[in-house]
Amino acid sequence: MNGSNAVAVLFVDLSGFTALTEVHGDTEAADVAEHFAELTRAVLTSPDRLVKTIGDAVLLTSTTPTSGLELIRRILETCSEADHFPALRVGAHVGPIVERHDDIFGTTVNLAARITAAAAGGQILTSRPIAEAAHAAGIGVLDIGLMSFRNLMTPVALFDLDFGAATASGGVDPVCRMRIRTSTAAGRLRHRGTDYQFCSLACAAAFAEDPERFSEP
Incomplete structure (x- = not known):
């Protein structure tokens, strides 16, 4: 057409x-x-x-x-x-x-x-x-x-x-921005009173190395 x-x-x-x-x-x-x-x-x-x-x-x-x-x-x-x-x-x-x-x-x-x-x-x-x-x-x-x-x-x-x-999309991995469910999160870290969940140990490690880069302001 x-x-x-x-x-x-x-x-x-x-x-x-x-x-x-x-x-x-x-x-x-x-x-x-x-x-x-x-x-x-x-x-x-x-x-x-x-x-x-x-x-x-x-x-x-x-x-x-x-x-x-x-x-x-x-x-x-x-x-x-x-x-x-x-x-x-x-x-x-x-x-x-x-x-x-x-x-x-x-x-x-x-x-x-x-x-x-x-x-x-x-x-x-x-x-x-x-x-x-x-x-x-x-x-x-x-x-x-x-x-x-x-x-x-x-x-x-x-x-x-x-x-x-x-x-509704559950949580979001702060490193790679993928949605994740609490039940399937590969790792969890707390930074400045906020809990973060991760799709993989690689994302958790990247966050742990430089949390200020990925954490909420």
């Missing part, structure tokens, strides 16, 4: 992927990114499309804001079940796209990418149309105000979505 049509455009990426790569190496990082793509493909339904993978991120479309929200929920849920897996961050926008050779282009895609870059680990940021659909579906919506993006003339209203249990 070469024309334009309005769809929900979603970017989902792995938060802290650079830290994961530095600590665990290129091969394990590539394995995690590949596993993330496989998990995403497994939850696609008829309204959804995985356009492409981009390193540690996936670019997706869904036909409506509501189906886009359901896709986000399924991705969050399936990834939350994977232990020793990075937190996700999501950015989403709705609008027309142009399709060329199995790829998509346009302002909608560019803005969705910018919104994703503004999200923190574990955060789902969207523009107004998806936020309105989320509110109608009973999903928690927090208006975080207008945000200006470089090379865009008009500020964009952004909203933080709360999917509740679907986004």
Whole structure:
């Protein structure tokens, strides 16, 4: 299809992927990114499309804001079940796209990418149309105000979505930024009154060597 049509455009990426790569190496990082793509493909339904993978991120479309929200929920849920897996961050926008050779282009895609870059680990940021659909579906919506993006003339209203249990991710290893469950933590250390858990003894050793680098301020 070469024309334009309005769809929900979603970017989902792995938060802290650079830290994961530095600590665990290129091969394990590539394995995690590949596993993330496989998990995403497994939850696609008829309204959804995985356009492409981009390193540690996936670019997706869904036909409506509501189906886009359901896709986000399924991705969050399936990834939350994977232990020793990075937190996700999501950015989403709705609008027309142009399709060329199995790829998509346009302002909608560019803005969705910018919104994703503004999200923190574990955060789902969207523009107004998806936020309105989320509110109608009973999903928690927090208006975080207008945000200006470089090379865009008009500020964009952004909203933080709360999917509740679907986004619960347990603890986060302060070194490699992977999510971990207390029951599977390889090590635990206390620093300045705060308990930290680690996915591996290597991460615990790195923290012990320089706790100020990794500890909370």
